[in-house]
Amino acid sequence: MTVNHALTDRFLERAEARGLVDVAVATMDSPIGTLLLMATPKGLVRIAFESENRDEVFGEVAERLSPRILDAPRRLDPVLRELDRYFGGKLRDFDVPLDWSLTGAFARKVLRRTARIPYGSVASYGEVAVGVGTPRGYRAVGNALGSNPIPVVVPCHRVVRTGGAIGGYGGGLPRKRWLLDLEAG
Amino acid sequence: MTTVKSTALPPFQRLFDEHAQAVLTFLVGAVGASEAEDCFQETMLSALRAYPRLGDASNLRGWLFTIARRKAIDAHRGRARRPMPVADPDPGPTFDALPDIDEGVWDHVRSLPSKQRKAVVLRFAGDRSYPEIAAAMSTTQDSARQSVHEGLKKLRRELR
Numbered sequence: 031m032t033v034n035h036a037l038t039d040r041f042l043e044r045a046e047a048r049g050l051v052d053v054a055v056a057t058m059d060s061p062i063g064t065l066l067l068m069a070t071p072k073g074l075v076r077i078a079f080e081s082e083n084r085d086e087v088f089g090e091v092a093e094r095l096s097p098r099i100l101d102a103p104r105r106l107d108p109v110l111r112e113l114d115r116y117f118g119g120k121l122r123d124f125d126v127p128l129d130w131s132l133t134g135a136f137a138r139k140v141l142r143r144t145a146r147i148p149y150g151s152v153a154s155y156g157e158v159a160v161g162v163g164t165p166r167g168y169r170a171v172g173n174a175l176g177s178n179p180i181p182v183v184v185p186c187h188r189v190v191r192t193g194g195a196i197g198g199y200g201g202g203l204p205r206k207r208w209l210l211d212l213e214a215g
Numbered sequence: 216m217t218t219v220k221s222t223a224l225p226p227f228q229r230l231f232d233e234h235a236q237a238v239l240t241f242l243v244g245a246v247g248a249s250e251a252e253d254c255f256q257e258t259m260l261s262a263l264r265a266y267p268r269l270g271d272a273s274n275l276r277g278w279l280f281t282i283a284r285r286k287a288i289d290a291h292r293g294r295a296r297r298p299m300p301v302a303d304p305d306p307g308p309t310f311d312a313l314p315d316i317d318e319g320v321w322d323h324v325r326s327l328p329s330k331q332r333k334a335v336v337l338r339f340a341g342d343r344s345y346p347e348i349a350a351a352m353s354t355t356q357d358s359a360r361q362s363v364h365e366g367l368k369k370l371r372r373e374l375r
């Protein structure tokens with residue numbers, strides 16, 4: 031049971047005005063299932079697929095960032111708009127600011143490198159490993175990609191196995207396949 | 216951005232969803248409908264501000280109510296300094312006496328039967344006169360007095 035919407039909206043407005051919403055949350059229906067989106071004042075910090083355990087997702091964000099987590103969809107409007115256009119095949123490069131707070135130094139390097147793989151192309155784990163200066167570290171690269179807190183927008187789905195096998199995906203292989211098909215046009 | 220380590224605090228949104236209605240209901244009883252929303256907003260904003268520093272997640276509802284109670288007391292102090300819009304036929308004891316009361320009393324008040332709880336909250340947290348309490352509870356003045364009387368009797372027994 032919750033209080034009426036006007037009261038809730040006024041609370042959210044004041045909380046935002048006072049800088050007390052550390053993590054804003056929104057959800058979005060997409061062709062690959064409902065997405066849980068979270069943004070800090072710095073930018074998009076987390077996208078979770080519905081296959082992920084929500085309590086664990088929130089628990090990690092609460093512990094590593096802040097428990098001041100509120101449903102504040104307006105902050106995520108720009109992200110929603112870009113995702114909408116992306117899923118419709120009308121957007122190739124995301125432009126929203128990202129917050130890398132949930133990512134360690136090495137994973138951040140790997141994910142930034144991954145973000146440079148052009149729309150519609152793929153790279154192998156080995157190529158990404160070379161790209162970040164650790165040619166033998168393709169396994170560590172795989173782990174870093176698996177820990178990607180901002181899938182889809184940071185396109186870890188564009189990293190596949192040498193020889194054409196699709197490799198793994200945190201969100202499950204059907205989602206990876208769907209994204210690669212979308213980008214193949 | 217606050218980066219204080221916390222022991223498994225749920226997202227603040229969950230607290231809000233689970234307890235906002237109860238906090239608002241308490242405040243309507245404590246300060247009256249016209250001031251309840253302001254008190255509610257201040258309660259929730261104070262809670263949100265302090266939340267990351269809260270070490271213990273075991274009694275979040277109690278923690279919220281403690282804040283709400285303080286906001287209700289503040290509201291009464293503020294009102295005491297303002298001229299009353301209408302003459303109060305029965306001002307009764309002032310709310311300023313409340314802070315001297317052991318805070319734990321209110322935990323017992325909350326567990327009183329519904330009618331007694333409402334009457335006691337209106338009388339002592341809301342500082343309402345019996346005609347006002349009777350009107351708020353859609354009952355007679357005698358019945359309102361009776362509910363307060365029985366509530367207090369029960370509290371005395373429990374707190375002895």
